[in-house]
Amino acid sequence: MGMTMSDKKEQIEKIPEREKPTFVDPPPGHTGAGFFATSMDQAIGLARKNSLWPLPFATSCCGIEFMSTMSSHYDLSRFGMERLSFSPRQSDLLMVMGTIAKKMAPVLREVYTQMAEPKWVLSMGACASSGGIFDSYSVLQGIDRVIPVDVYIPGCPPRPEQVIDGILKIQELAANESLRRRYSKEYEELLTKYKID
Numbered sequence: 276m277g278m279t280m281s282d283k284k285e286q287i288e289k290i291p292e293r294e295k296p297t298f299v300d301p302p303p304g305h306t307g308a309g310f311f312a313t314s315m316d317q318a319i320g321l322a323r324k325n326s327l328w329p330l331p332f333a334t335s336c337c338g339i340e341f342m343s344t345m346s347s348h349y350d351l352s353r354f355g356m357e358r359l360s361f362s363p364r365q366s367d368l369l370m371v372m373g374t375i376a377k378k379m380a381p382v383l384r385e386v387y388t389q390m391a392e393p394k395w396v397l398s399m400g401a402c403a404s405s406g407g408i409f410d411s412y413s414v415l416q417g418i419d420r421v422i423p424v425d426v427y428i429p430g431c432p433p434r435p436e437q438v439i440d441g442i443l444k445i446q447e448l449a450a451n452e453s454l455r456r457r458y459s460k461e462y463e464e465l466l467t468k469y470k471i472d
């Protein structure tokens with residue numbers, strides 16, 4: 276005899292907390308016998324949210340903290356993020372971690388412009404967000420001087436829990452972004468402000 280839904284739930288309850296599989300809640304929609312209907316925005320948002328491909332632009336110590344966030348204890352793959360990409364064209368989340376020298380700013384900008392839309396940017400730590408303690412002639416005082424940033428993570432270095440919090444915020448943005456936002460006037464103005472075509 277097949278298992279009922281409540282049998283399955285009971286079985287899952289018995290699994291130790293750390294080993295439980297990750298379940299993704301469906302987006303808001305309409306259910307009935309044998310069907311579920313939702314909007315295209317919601318369905319695509321759900322897919323994007325749970326399959327972010329990060330490009331780790333790690334230049335110093337914050338990158339080490341990110342390594343710890345990726346490893347088994349914090350296990351970022353729970354968020355569909357096990358596939359790190361070092362190719363801008365195959366990633367949609369730029370994670371900037373560490374001090375960015377002014378000489379490196381054009382490189383960062385180039386990487387950003389090579390990424391396909393839709394894309395999001397996470398600035399991790401004080402250095403990437405504001406130059407941190409390095410208020411000097413050679414250090415960029417925040418990556419938002421050259422590229423738009425979606426989420427900032429404070430700290431020096433931020434703890435893995437903060438990195439996860441930042442990623443959850445990016446996931447929220449990805450899930451709720453309208454499919455048309457990237458063609459909107461507001462988005463075009465934002466890129467024009469940064470002189471990005």
Ligand code: SF4
Binds near residue numbers: 399403407430
């Ligand atoms: S914020 Fe702190 S830990 Fe992160 S790169 Fe800067 S100095 Fe290093």
